[in-house]
Amino acid sequence: MPQFLDKIIDSVSHFWSAFTSSYDLFLEGLWLTLKLSAASLLIAFVIGLFFAILKISKFKPLEWIADAYIWIIRGTPLIVQIFVLYYGLVEFIIIPPFWAGVIGLAIHSGAYIAEIIRGAIQSIDKGQMEAGSSLGMTKFQTMRRIILPQAFRRAVPSLGNQFIIGIKDSSLVSFIGAQELFGVSSSLGSNSFDFLTFYIVVAVYYLVIVLVLTAVVNVIEKRMAKSD
Amino acid sequence: MLTNKEILRVAKLNKSFGDLHVLKDIDLAVDESDVVVLIGASGSGKSTLLRCLNFLEFKDNGAIYLEDEKIEKETHNLNQVRQRIGMVFQHFNLFPHKTVLENIIEAPIHVKKYLRNKQLKKGKPYWTKSDLVTNMMYIHRHCLEVKNNV
Numbered sequence: 346m347p348q349f350l351d352k353i354i355d356s357v358s359h360f361w362s363a364f365t366s367s368y369d370l371f372l373e374g375l376w377l378t379l380k381l382s383a384a385s386l387l388i389a390f391v392i393g394l395f396f397a398i399l400k401i402s403k404f405k406p407l408e409w410i411a412d413a414y415i416w417i418i419r420g421t422p423l424i425v426q427i428f429v430l431y432y433g434l435v436e437f438i439i440i441p442p443f444w445a446g447v448i449g450l451a452i453h454s455g456a457y458i459a460e461i462i463r464g465a466i467q468s469i470d471k472g473q474m475e476a477g478s479s480l481g482m483t484k485f486q487t488m489r490r491i492i493l494p495q496a497f498r499r500a501v502p503s504l505g506n507q508f509i510i511g512i513k514d515s516s517l518v519s520f521i522g523a524q525e526l527f528g529v530s531s532s533l534g535s536n537s538f539d540f541l542t543f544y545i546v547v548a549v550y551y552l553v554i555v556l557v558l559t560a561v562v563n564v565i566e567k568r569m570a571k572s573d
Numbered sequence: 574m575l576t577n578k579e580i581l582r583v584a585k586l587n588k589s590f591g592d593l594h595v596l597k598d599i600d601l602a603v604d605e606s607d608v609v610v611l612i613g614a615s616g617s618g619k620s621t622l623l624r625c626l627n628f629l630e631f632k633d634n635g636a637i638y639l640e641d642e643k644i645e646k647e648t649h650n651l652n653q654v655r656q657r658i659g660m661v662f663q664h665f666n667l668f669p670h671k672t673v674l675e676n677i678i679e680a681p682i683h684v685k686k687y688l689r690n691k692q693l694k695k696g697k698p699y700w701t702k703s704d705l706v707t708n709m710m711y712i713h714r715h716c717l718e719v720k721n722n723v
């Protein structure tokens with residue numbers, strides 16, 4: 346029994362020393378992960394909103410464009426999309442890893458966000474559009490002032506979920522050379538051959554990010570529930 | 574005797590939903606400051622007539638005149654026509670993400686582009702007077718908060 350305890354104490358102190366000795370590198374990686382995620386999710390949101398509106402358009406060709414985009418992006422792995430941008434387009438344009446990652450993540454999350462926003466818009470009672478019309482508002486005005494504010498409230502939980510996925514997906518950008526969180530842990534692992542420790546360390550960083558984001562989403566949800 | 578100006582006239586209005594002929598040759602004239610009550614069994618077409626008058630449904634044939642002007646969806650900007658007509662829906666269709674006061678001032682500010690401050694001042698007396706507001710309060714959970722703030 347004491348031997349067993351010793352082992353645990355050993356492992357914990359080993360983990361702790363790995364954690365404290367590597368935190369400056371990980372903090373740099375964390376900063377890059379946050380920049381990648383923030384930039385890509387911001388663009389993804391705009392893309393998502395744009396394609397959601399195309400999808401509910403009464404003009405069929407616009408709907409088909411949105412369908413094609415969503416089909417292609419959801420139907421292919423994110424790593425393939427990132428590699429196409431970074432290695433595949435090398436003959437035509439050289440995109441630095443950070444931006445290849447941002448663009449890849451943005452068009453990827455954008456497809457999912459488009460579906461989330463479309464669903465939320467369609468869940469709003471059609472009487473709301475009629476009410477806007479009856480006041481003499483244009484379709485565009487009613488969309489912006491009446492439908493979308495209500496749709497976004499409904500979409501908050503799903504959007505939060507999608508943002509969490511987006512942050513974790515940014516780890517794939519390490520495969521085109523970005524030293525974000527996962528890239529840092531891989532480098533440290535291969536330098537020391539202590540992969541297990543550094544992958545556990547990086548897992549802790551992701552857990553903390555997701556914990557914070559979840560808390561933020563919960564606060565927003567509560568705020569919206571109050572004002573409903 | 575004083576005869577008021579005619580505001581609204583409907584002539585031989587017809588509307589069907591598929592095989593269901595809801596409005597049959599409806600004639601109606603409403604003068605300025607008239608109060609008109611439409612009575613009929615459930616499903617007899619009262620809402621359909623009102624919705625046709627606001628162009629939320631389109632008539633099959635017949636004519637609608639607003640202040641002697643024949644209104645057609647082909648020739649008129651319906652949003653502008655609707656700005657001249659007020660309507661309350663059967664199920665109210667209030668904006669649940671807005672306060673009572675914001676519901677009242679939405680169209681004046683964002684459609685008619687009246688100044689916000691002026692409108693807030695105008696909104697106040699309605700909102701303490703009107704029974705309609707009592708109905709609205711049912712939907713707006715935080716209306717009491719607004720009442721205290723305004």
Ligand SMILES: Nc1ncnc2c1ncn2[C@@H]1O[C@H](COP(=O)(O)OP(=O)(O)OP(=O)(O)O)[C@@H](O)[C@H]1O
Pocket residue numbers: 590593595613614615616617618619620621622663
């Ligand atoms: N969009 C629609 N499509 C098909 N049928 C419809 C539609 N709107 C109304 N109807 C039908 O038209 C008829 C008239 O409906 P309407 O809502 O105008 O009645 P109403 O007089 O307002 O009834 P109530 O007193 O219950 O409000 C009903 O039989 C209804 O089912």
Ligand SMILES: [Mg+2]
Pocket residue numbers: 619620621663
């Ligand atoms: Mg009715």
